[in-house]
Amino acid sequence: MKKKNDRSPRPRQRLLKIYRRLEKAYGPQGWWPAKGDFEMIVGAILTQNTSWANVTRALDNLQRAGLLTPKKMAGLAAVELGGHIRPAGYFRQKSRTLKEFLRFLREGYRGNLEDMLASGQEKLRAGLLGVRGIGPETADSIVLYAGHYPVFVVDAYTGRIFRCQGLIAEGAKYAEIQGMVMAGLEPDERLFNEFHALLVHLGKTHCRKNPRCEGCPLIRDRVSSIS
DNA sequence: GGCCAGGACACCA
């Protein structure tokens, strides 16, 4: 017999414990690192399987060329756009994805970004997932960080850290990990924003450099951890 | 010179 409130207390407590420890260790992250919604979206596409340092180079190129608006970027041929975003890697694919996104924005919302973002969490997510080159992580990042809807973003670091913490099984898929978090925590845009940002921060600054987890802020009561 | 980085998709069995 299921309880009325489906949120089981154990994952919830463990998730909150992780969140609080990271918050204490690293402080507020203030994500997403972008000046506006369009830059956020472009960054989300450019960062697919790419280090953020390379993304910022590509964003700088676009900024210098005055291309960080939907209108300006839409007026550019895919090949030319690819030239600007080259430092972010996969530039042909990402150039096409950006153009596909701009087409979605134009055809669905007459190019109005605010209208698109205000269209509602489910509609926005489904629409973005319909854009070739935008998958669940990129769509959810946009829904959360530009749309400000309470959806939890799963990325490679999240999966790695939650596996390490024994919260999810080896091979758990995106929807499974996301479902675990969203069933465990109340929908809270600010919490999901900070939580994801903190997990990425832990992954970048710690996990990547310490595969044996020495000094991990999430491990205080264990000598070693699953590597 | 190899490995990895804030994924997504096509193709095949």
Next chain:
DNA sequence: TGGTGTCATGGC
């Protein structure tokens, strides 16, 4: 449905 190859640049 799951496994594999492909896309590409730049830092370590």
